[in-house]
Amino acid sequence: MGHNLFCGQVASLLLEHIITPWEQFRSWIFSPELNVNPPQSKLQKSPRVAFSAALRDSGSGDIGPFTTSTPLKYKKIFSNYGNCYNPSTGVFTATVNGVYFFRFSMFNNVSPTPNSVVSLNKNDQLLVSVWDTSGTDSHDMGSNAVVIPLKVGDNVYVELAANRLVFDDGMTYNTFSGFLLFPE
Structure with missing residues (x-):
């Protein structure tokens, strides 16, 4: 039981402090308002x-x-x-x-x-x-x-x-x- 509680706490910390901020950053960096995607002509x-x-x-x-x-x-x-x-x-x-x-x-x-x-x-x-x-x-x-x-x-x-x-x-x-x- 103690082992499962520990694993649950680790998963919660990962979600709260690593995965969630990464997903927020990812959605922000690729947002249309920021426009960091180069125009197609630059990609040629x-x-x-x-x-x-x-x-x-x-x-x-x-x-x-x-x-x-x-x-x-x-x-x-x-x-x-x-x-x-x-x-x-x-x-x-x-x-x-x-x-x-x-x-x-x-x-x-x-x-x-x-x-x-x-x-x-x-x-x-x-x-x-x-x-x-x-x-x-x-x-x-x-x-x-x-x-x-x-x-x-x-x-x-x-x-x-x-x-x-x-x-x-x-x-x-x-x-x-x-x-x-x-x-x-």
């Missing part, structure tokens, strides 16, 4: 846009010089989520309005001329550049990066300046990468 998956590519998928040697400034075509694709980067043209085309991060690197194996000048462009406007002037050294490398807003249809690409060249081989020195930080 965010767009996945990211790519990374290297200049050559095989072989080695100089790329350029060309008589006019020329978009570089990065052929070795490491990733291309959202298929926004086109290796045939070297152009990334935004399919989502948002803020993006882009980075590129440049390598040359040239001494003393021609030197290398490579720029990141948005819709035919220069954003940032990397360059290496002629000198007594060779095997020079540089990179640059930006965070920029893009609208659907905006194009971003890396351009080799006229009469300049870069070198690449299986070590994949020249890369171009970008990704969506957040949609707007």
Whole structure:
């Protein structure tokens, strides 16, 4: 009899001090007045846009010089989520309005001329550049990066300046990468 009384007291305490407050909390947190449930649009998956590519998928040697400034075509694709980067043209085309991060690197194996000048462009406007002037050294490398807003249809690409060249081989020195930080 004492054992049953004790079990009844424990059950009563559990109900009074643990289960009942939990049920009250649960009904409060999910109440329509509190509105803590995220809207359905927030539950939808965010767009996945990211790519990374290297200049050559095989072989080695100089790329350029060309008589006019020329978009570089990065052929070795490491990733291309959202298929926004086109290796045939070297152009990334935004399919989502948002803020993006882009980075590129440049390598040359040239001494003393021609030197290398490579720029990141948005819709035919220069954003940032990397360059290496002629000198007594060779095997020079540089990179640059930006965070920029893009609208659907905006194009971003890396351009080799006229009469300049870069070198690449299986070590994949020249890369171009970008990704969506957040949609707007």
